[in-house]
Amino acid sequence: MATHGRTGAGTAGDHRRRHQWQGLHRRHAGRHWPACGQLYLAAVEKAGIAREGRPVIVGELDPPAGLLEALQRIGAKVQRAGVDFTVERLTEGGWRWRHRDGTTLTLPDPALAAPVQYANAASAIAALHALEPGRDLHAAASASLRSARVRGAVAELRH
Numbered sequence: 001m002a003t004h005g006r007t008g009a010g011t012a013g014d015h016r017r018r019h020q021w022q023g024l025h026r027r028h029a030g031r032h033w034p035a036c037g038q039l040y041l042a043a044v045e046k047a048g049i050a051r052e053g054r055p056v057i058v059g060e061l062d063p064p065a066g067l068l069e070a071l072q073r074i075g076a077k078v079q080r081a082g083v084d085f086t087v088e089r090l091t092e093g094g095w096r097w098r099h100r101d102g103t104t105l106t107l108p109d110p111a112l113a114a115p116v117q118y119a120n121a122a123s124a125i126a127a128l129h130a131l132e133p134g135r136d137l138h139a140a141a142s143a144s145l146r147s148a149r150v151r152g153a154v155a156e157l158r159h
Helices: 015-028 037-047 065-074 115-129 138-148
Strands: 055-058 078-079 086-090 097-098 104-107
Touching: 037 065, 037 078, 037 104, 055 065, 055 115, 078 115, 097 115, 104 138, 115 138
Parallel strands: 055 078
Antiparallel strands: 086 097, 097 104
16 A cells, blocks of 8 residues: 555555565666666556555655556556645654645654655555544654664764
């Protein structure tokens, strides 16, 4: 359902396919569609995990056209970053998540430092919003953002 980083699209509980898509996308990153028909085909293949009437979160701001076309043919309920939900960084700290239905959350900055974490969190919140419409998103998202950690060795370099 939700996307991670530059994965494009995915469904809840389908981690294996989501990571396959991520690998395909990274291999073809920086190439233009005419030079890389494989990215278009990978996008169409990835859309194959979608189901008619079920939500699909597309977290990439500029997804491959083949993905959107295939999702439309399938009849999935597509929600796109930058279209159906947005991220706004706040000057006083924190950020705001907004959905086209009017739902707005003001949230703490993610504990993980990479700027992509805002997009990752926004996609995850969109997935939760689509799957559990009445849930208290603010409590769930705030707690997750504050407690997220990366396993393993992480070094911070300072000049």
